[in-house]
Amino acid sequence: MIKIARTLALLAVCLALPAATARAQREEARFDFYTRGPYREAVPRPQALTKFDVGDFHTNYATMERWLERLAASAADRVRVYDIGETNERRMQHVVAITAPENLRRIDEIKANMRRLADPRSTTPQEAGRITAATPVVVWLAYTIHGNESASFEAMMQVVYQLAASDEPATLDVLKNTLVLVNVCENPDGHERFVTWYNSVATGNPDPLAAEHREPWSVFGRYNRYRFDLNRDNMIASQVETRNMQRAYLEWNPQVSVDHHGQTAQFFFPPAALPVNPNLPPQQTTRWLAEFGRANAAQFDARQWDYYVRDVFDLFYPGYWDSWPALNGATAMTYETDGGGFKGLRWRRDDDTIVTFRSAIAKHFVASLSTVEVAARNRAARLQDFYDFRRTGMEEARKERAKRFVILPGRDPGRAAEIADALAHAGIEVGVASAGFRSSGAHNFTTPGAPGAARDFPAGAYVVDLAQPQKRLAKALLEPETEIDREFVREQLARLARNNRRGSGSEKEGYQFYDVTAWSLPLAFGVEAYWTEDAGAVATSPFARPAAPSATGDGLSPLAPQLPRVGGAVSGRASVAYLIPYERNGAASLVYRLLKENFKLAVATRPLTAGGRTWPRGTLVARLSRNPDSIHERVAALARETGVDVYGVNSGFAETGDTVVGSESVVSIRRPKIIVVADDPVSQTSYGWLWWTLDRHGVDFTPMSLANLRRANLDQYNVIIMPDGSAGGYFGSLGKPGVDNLRAWVQRGGTLVAIKGAAVFAALKDVNLTTSRLVGSDDDEQAGKPAAGADEDADKKATASPTPSPSPSPQETSREQTAASRRTRRGQTAPTATEQQREVADQTERLEGVPPDLPPIASPSSKPGRVPEAVPGAIFRATADRTSPLTFGYEDATVPVLIDSAYFFRPSKEGTNALVFVTEGKEPLRIAGFVWPDNTERLLKGTAHVIDEPTGRGHVVLFAEDPNFRGFWRSLTKMFFNSFLFQPTF
Numbered sequence: 001m002i003k004i005a006r007t008l009a010l011l012a013v014c015l016a017l018p019a020a021t022a023r024a025q026r027e028e029a030r031f032d033f034y035t036r037g038p039y040r041e042a043v044p045r046p047q048a049l050t051k052f053d054v055g056d057f058h059t060n061y062a063t064m065e066r067w068l069e070r071l072a073a074s075a076a077d078r079v080r081v082y083d084i085g086e087t088n089e090r091r092m093q094h095v096v097a098i099t100a101p102e103n104l105r106r107i108d109e110i111k112a113n114m115r116r117l118a119d120p121r122s123t124t125p126q127e128a129g130r131i132t133a134a135t136p137v138v139v140w141l142a143y144t145i146h147g148n149e150s151a152s153f154e155a156m157m158q159v160v161y162q163l164a165a166s167d168e169p170a171t172l173d174v175l176k177n178t179l180v181l182v183n184v185c186e187n188p189d190g191h192e193r194f195v196t197w198y199n200s201v202a203t204g205n206p207d208p209l210a211a212e213h214r215e216p217w218s219v220f221g222r223y224n225r226y227r228f229d230l231n232r233d234n235m236i237a238s239q240v241e242t243r244n245m246q247r248a249y250l251e252w253n254p255q256v257s258v259d260h261h262g263q264t265a266q267f268f269f270p271p272a273a274l275p276v277n278p279n280l281p282p283q284q285t286t287r288w289l290a291e292f293g294r295a296n297a298a299q300f301d302a303r304q305w306d307y308y309v310r311d312v313f314d315l316f317y318p319g320y321w322d323s324w325p326a327l328n329g330a331t332a333m334t335y336e337t338d339g340g341g342f343k344g345l346r347w348r349r350d351d352d353t354i355v356t357f358r359s360a361i362a363k364h365f366v367a368s369l370s371t372v373e374v375a376a377r378n379r380a381a382r383l384q385d386f387y388d389f390r391r392t393g394m395e396e397a398r399k400e401r402a403k404r405f406v407i408l409p410g411r412d413p414g415r416a417a418e419i420a421d422a423l424a425h426a427g428i429e430v431g432v433a434s435a436g437f438r439s440s441g442a443h444n445f446t447t448p449g450a451p452g453a454a455r456d457f458p459a460g461a462y463v464v465d466l467a468q469p470q471k472r473l474a475k476a477l478l479e480p481e482t483e484i485d486r487e488f489v490r491e492q493l494a495r496l497a498r499n500n501r502r503g504s505g506s507e508k509e510g511y512q513f514y515d516v517t518a519w520s521l522p523l524a525f526g527v528e529a530y531w532t533e534d535a536g537a538v539a540t541s542p543f544a545r546p547a548a549p550s551a552t553g554d555g556l557s558p559l560a561p562q563l564p565r566v567g568g569a570v571s572g573r574a575s576v577a578y579l580i581p582y583e584r585n586g587a588a589s590l591v592y593r594l595l596k597e598n599f600k601l602a603v604a605t606r607p608l609t610a611g612g613r614t615w616p617r618g619t620l621v622a623r624l625s626r627n628p629d630s631i632h633e634r635v636a637a638l639a640r641e642t643g644v645d646v647y648g649v650n651s652g653f654a655e656t657g658d659t660v661v662g663s664e665s666v667v668s669i670r671r672p673k674i675i676v677v678a679d680d681p682v683s684q685t686s687y688g689w690l691w692w693t694l695d696r697h698g699v700d701f702t703p704m705s706l707a708n709l710r711r712a713n714l715d716q717y718n719v720i721i722m723p724d725g726s727a728g729g730y731f732g733s734l735g736k737p738g739v740d741n742l743r744a745w746v747q748r749g750g751t752l753v754a755i756k757g758a759a760v761f762a763a764l765k766d767v768n769l770t771t772s773r774l775v776g777s778d779d780d781e782q783a784g785k786p787a788a789g790a791d792e793d794a795d796k797k798a799t800a801s802p803t804p805s806p807s808p809s810p811q812e813t814s815r816e817q818t819a820a821s822r823r824t825r826r827g828q829t830a831p832t833a834t835e836q837q838r839e840v841a842d843q844t845e846r847l848e849g850v851p852p853d854l855p856p857i858a859s860p861s862s863k864p865g866r867v868p869e870a871v872p873g874a875i876f877r878a879t880a881d882r883t884s885p886l887t888f889g890y891e892d893a894t895v896p897v898l899i900d901s902a903y904f905f906r907p908s909k910e911g912t913n914a915l916v917f918v919t920e921g922k923e924p925l926r927i928a929g930f931v932w933p934d935n936t937e938r939l940l941k942g943t944a945h946v947i948d949e950p951t952g953r954g955h956v957v958l959f960a961e962d963p964n965f966r967g968f969w970r971s972l973t974k975m976f977f978n979s980f981l982f983q984p985t986f
């Protein structure tokens with residue numbers, strides 16, 4: 001009845017008023033944030049400091065901090081603020097503990113109790129029962145991981161105020177039964193970029209085409225300073241914010257965790273979509289997600305707020321801030337609100353209704369409070385399940401086949417140490433073998449499916465036993481492959497089959513992969529590792545983490561985790577030359593830094609004999625005859641800093657071998673002077689990963705927009721790096737004259753390094769910076785013929801490809817996509833997309849700074865079975881050409897690489913194919929992750945992954961995928977450095 005009356009009233013208003021007012025009527029009702037009192041007078045509302053009402057503007061970080069300080073002072077009986085560490089731009093991150101006064105008085109005891117629950121080895125079930133009977137449940141509420149998802153930030157202040165100030169009985173009950181930890185802002189630097197920009201342009205215009213709904217490339221607050229997506233970074237916590245948050249999180253061992261985002265079409269809360277990481281206990285996970293979901297639903301239904309569950313947001317990749325807490329034992333959830341952020345103060349939906357910033361804040365506020373209420377009601381049961389999660393994990397470990405992981409330091413002990421460090425930081429126990437040991441059933445990560453074999457491991461190997469409280473997280477991060485739900489896989493293959501039956505003009509169904517399907521840390525780092533079926537006693541000492549980084553550093557250098565330094569000694573003062581073996585990733589940094597200080601270096605292009613040993617090609621030589629005396633001191637200092645062992649030699653003579661220190665095949669190298677293309681159409685994350693990687697290795701570069709690149713005197717530089725980005729965008733921005741200038745510069749001796757989408761650009765027929773072409777593109781001459789080495793029969797079986805085009809859009813996607821946009825998540829915008837889909841696709845692509853409406857690179861319909869399906873992040877075995885300078889430092893025949901696209905490159909006809917996909921016999925190319933049957937491996941075979949195309953006196957180097965992926969893909973770091981350290985020389 002009430003509903004009908006309301007509708008009639010609304011209708012009357014609509015008929016009586018002009019159109020503009022009628023539209024305003026379709027905004028959601030103005031939410032009142034202050035109905036759950038009485039409120040304690042002394043505690044300041046956020047508005048007392050901001051001076052504007054909720055949702056009228058955006059609150060900047062410093063104002064929030066001033067308010068928080070006053071709130072904490074006036075509500076000291078309930079509130080305690082913890083500083084958890086600084087960001088790159090020196091903003092302090094805070095966690096606010098809020099609970100009842102009697103809990104706050106024993107907060108350290110509560111923390112200790114949580115630690116006891118988290119370790120079932122020392123806590124018996126009886127003791128656990130005593131703790132769960134008398135301890136509040138710990139709820140972690142985290143806000144604004146994506147700095148431009150602005151409703152999250154404002155909602156946080158309202159939630160903190162409600163809990164700190166309200167004397168409402170329901171709120172008091174929550175405080176009694178919970179300890180709420182509010183992580184006030186996960187990404188302060190990104191938040192501040194966004195709100196400063198948005199406040200300065202906001203008019204409140206709801207037109208999606210209004211300028212205020214399109215963030216400039218250089219603002220893009222989604223990411224942190226280094227343009228990392230912090231909601232992918234839990235793999236190794238490469239970013240300082242992630243380190244701060246993981247450290248704080250693990251101090252408290254929460255049982256419930258929510259990460260607040262925005263902006264989907266409607267609000268999202270769990271249950272999560274498939275696939276769910278199988279290292280989570282299925283029943284417990286499902287039960288609790290449904291419990292919290294149902295409670296949110298009741299609140300939303302009562303207010304007629306739209307929402308959805310499952311559908312898009314999965315729980316598979318362990319780097320998110322829901323899967324990672326879940327793997328630590330919490331019931332962990334992602335909430336996505338529907339306004340704010342790019343939708344600004346007001347946004348017109350596709351049905352002309354308006355979503356306001358304020359209403360988006362209100363939805364997060366209501367969902368947050370519902371969550372703490374459900375946690376309070378289920379306090380004891382949730383605590384008990386947290387204990388059981390850790391206990392059953394250990395029990396499973398004793399029964400499951402894989403009982404232990406062993407990681408070998410190998411030739412680059414720094415890389416293995418970094419894995420150990422990331423694991424230890426995440427609360428995983430890592431041992432260092434103090435003596436050699438033997439396993440009777442060891443499985444190498446790079447040969448999936450091979451039977452286990454007896455194997456001896458050396459002292460110094462890292463040992464991760466799975467019978468430990470963090471078993472589930474350890475296994476999820478390390479295991480070579482994580483099984484994907486069968487039901488999910490079946491659905492994707494069914495979609496493929498349906499797509500194959502559709503005509504060329506018909507829109508294809510999208511696939512539901514949300515992120516990469518393989519990520520195992522040893523494979524990503526290119527480090528030798530094994531899982532073993534046995535876990536016999538091994539003498540180990542615990543891995544000792546290096547000291548935390550100091551915040552007193554130099555300017556804005558990365559507050560990156562201190563690298564575990566392994567080695568870094570100089571064998572003795574040289575009288576003829578210093579030799580720098582080029583095996584460790586740190587060596588690339590050492591070489592660059594010596595060049596930067598104007599020391600003269602040369603590189604051995606063949607195996608070198610010196611000091612009574614043979615050194616692999618790629619070994620660097622610093623001849624004393626060419627360098628000042630200061631080299632002794634600088635080599636010693638920089639070797640220590642970069643963790644590289646350096647050897648002094650005292651004679652150039654060798655009894656054997658034809659390459660010695662003075663040989664002509666020891667070639668002088670030049671200091672690289674580097675431009676990195678910044679601004680549109682460059683992928684924000686690709687640029688950011690590069691920025692971070694170069695910064696932490698001490699490499700200087702000039703970021704330059706394409707507009708300036710066209711004007712610049714390029715001859716002052718010898719390297720130009722084009723990060724991943726839209727191929728069409730690169731072409732559109734440079735134009736034919738820009739491309740010709742670039743080519744002329746390369747011919748004069750420049751080195752152009754093109755990554756992923758930029759490599760696609762270089763391989764366009766009209767650009768022709770390489771003789772390689774993209775497999776299945778219109779320019780691909782071989783598309784009509786069977787692929788090199790392809791199986792004829794398989795080829796015949798292939799039918800029409802469902803991939804609309806190997807699209808110009810890069811890979812990294814937002815987690816805020818609606819079901820509709822999913823079909824465009826890898827940029828596969830079909831020409832028949834509806835207006836709404838285009839709008840969403842636009843927003844989605846915008847997230848990576850890619851302009852929409854780019855011409856397709858291929859029209860695959862004409863080449864059935866010849867176009868690769870986009871691979872959703874899987875790991876493959878690439879084979880190195882160990883005569884190319886690009887593979888200096890790669891002494892193994894194969895390298896594990898990630899493929900996260902449909903970009904397969906034909907080998908260069910005139911250059912060197914430094915990394916290729918070849919197989920001998922039936923050995924598969926795939927190591928781990930999802931591949932499309934009768935497509936991926938067939939089309940990948942015979943293609944090249946890294947190409948060196950000599951052009952005049954210079955080079956064009958192509959990387960098919962991003963060698964700096966998310967800062968944790970390290971197997972190609974050195975090859976990336978090789979592209980600019982050595983190419984200018986050869």
Ligand SMILES: [Zn+2]
Binds near residue numbers: 146262263
């Ligand atoms: Zn988000």
